[in-house]
Amino acid sequence: MSKLENSRKQTKRQGERQETGETRRLILQAAQNLFMTYGYRAVTTRQIADACGITQAALYRHFTDKQDIYVSMLLETMIPSRSALERIAQRSAPLHERLRLAALHLLHTSQHNMDMMFHDVQHELKVEAQEKIQHAFEESVLHPLASIFEDGMRQGLLRPPEEAGITALTAAGLFLRLSSEFVSQNSYSSEPARTLAERAQLVAELTLYGCARYDAPDQHTQ
Amino acid sequence: MSKLENSRKQTKRQGERQETGETRRLILQAAQNLFMTYGYRAVTTRQIADACGITQAALYRHFTDKQDIYVSMLLETMIPSRSALERIAQRSAPLHERLRLAALHLLHTSQHNMDMMFHDVQHELKVEAQEKIQHAFEESVLHPLASIFEDGMRQGLLRPPEEAGITALTAAGLFLRLSSEFVSQNSYSSEPARTLAERAQLVAELTLYGCARYDAPDQHTQ
DNA sequence: CCTACCGATCGGTAGG
DNA sequence: CCTACCGATCGGTAGG
Numbered sequence: 001m002s003k004l005e006n007s008r009k010q011t012k013r014q015g016e017r018q019e020t021g022e023t024r025r026l027i028l029q030a031a032q033n034l035f036m037t038y039g040y041r042a043v044t045t046r047q048i049a050d051a052c053g054i055t056q057a058a059l060y061r062h063f064t065d066k067q068d069i070y071v072s073m074l075l076e077t078m079i080p081s082r083s084a085l086e087r088i089a090q091r092s093a094p095l096h097e098r099l100r101l102a103a104l105h106l107l108h109t110s111q112h113n114m115d116m117m118f119h120d121v122q123h124e125l126k127v128e129a130q131e132k133i134q135h136a137f138e139e140s141v142l143h144p145l146a147s148i149f150e151d152g153m154r155q156g157l158l159r160p161p162e163e164a165g166i167t168a169l170t171a172a173g174l175f176l177r178l179s180s181e182f183v184s185q186n187s188y189s190s191e192p193a194r195t196l197a198e199r200a201q202l203v204a205e206l207t208l209y210g211c212a213r214y215d216a217p218d219q220h221t222q
Numbered sequence: 223m224s225k226l227e228n229s230r231k232q233t234k235r236q237g238e239r240q241e242t243g244e245t246r247r248l249i250l251q252a253a254q255n256l257f258m259t260y261g262y263r264a265v266t267t268r269q270i271a272d273a274c275g276i277t278q279a280a281l282y283r284h285f286t287d288k289q290d291i292y293v294s295m296l297l298e299t300m301i302p303s304r305s306a307l308e309r310i311a312q313r314s315a316p317l318h319e320r321l322r323l324a325a326l327h328l329l330h331t332s333q334h335n336m337d338m339m340f341h342d343v344q345h346e347l348k349v350e351a352q353e354k355i356q357h358a359f360e361e362s363v364l365h366p367l368a369s370i371f372e373d374g375m376r377q378g379l380l381r382p383p384e385e386a387g388i389t390a391l392t393a394a395g396l397f398l399r400l401s402s403e404f405v406s407q408n409s410y411s412s413e414p415a416r417t418l419a420e421r422a423q424l425v426a427e428l429t430l431y432g433c434a435r436y437d438a439p440d441q442h443t444q
Numbered sequence: 445c446c447t448a449c450c451g452a453t454c455g456g457t458a459g460g
Numbered sequence: 461c462c463t464a465c466c467g468a469t470c471g472g473t474a475g476g
Contacts, residue, residue: 038345039261042263042346115335119261119335119338152434173403174403177402178400180337181395206396207432208433208434209432210431211430212430213378213380
């Protein structure tokens, strides 16, 4: 006996199945795969429905419209990151180590194609939805990351903005860009294959120290 | 007497105006503004035509289809960069200075939304067009930049890949991402306003040295 | 949850 | 270079 059958004894008019929100989760999962790969506009509601084995019209029993699917998917992707990143930020480990763990988290949950996501949010969504996403992103991803960099500045390990440095928020944005450079195994180049852990380590190092040798002659005085 | 009238005495059947390729340039300029802002799919051929003051059907006298407009626009944007970047790469100035100039060039010509561009190329174009763009990008942008980093490795100023470093090509890709972080005045944060020159300087410094203080205690041994 | 369908809009073509 | 139009596809709804 399937668990689909035993978990409902109610009226059941023609072909309804909703109950547990199982279908909703299925839709959001398909939406994540498709939207994050092809972008908001390029994905049709029919593609999402096909990936779930339901008809396009059935989507509208779970979401009010296409935008609602997209926004719900983004929120359910970002919000769980908050506690994970805040926990990492509050560790007592050295700056470098916390950044490595944060990068690992980002690479692992594959906060994919951040740039495309923001483009879509900005250009395809209504203002109200934009603000909801923007807020969730700041609370769940940007601020936890920025707090790590603020810590580094308080400790005097990072250049403050007034010494040709950048603000903690900008550093966080930069860190995110660097991470997305390494989500997919390379963008253009023919880099040797690396594990997720190695890439996270690299993101942390590059963010802090760049590509220069630590012991290189000081080029600022050249 | 308008210059449109005097530059042609030929047959002139019903409403043709083509001659100098003037309209073609107008179309490419409108296409650049629109495609680079909204992405390939979001821009309609009617929008491009409207921006040029012609009808949508008239576009097809200058280009075979929408993709042709897009590819032509990208090629005519990237190819002129080649000589500029190669000249910068071959200068005798220090590594840091050449990177600063390269960043300035990129920020100035606003090789905008590189990530969206690559997404569009990969997902919306036919393979043949993809390869044409990929080739032009490598020749005109990526390789000139990579040659600067190769130089730095030869000089021993950069960590080589086998010392937890990255290849010159990856460094070039990273440099491009950092640049696009600063094309628009900030992405998320509330950074103080900076001139183009200041941002170029910052991109070069961050690429080489990261956000850490140059004189910070070595965190690798923490 | 499905079948059927709608208006709107898209890229591209016919014909002059 | 324009007017007019085409088939295809889109997001969303009616009705059960």
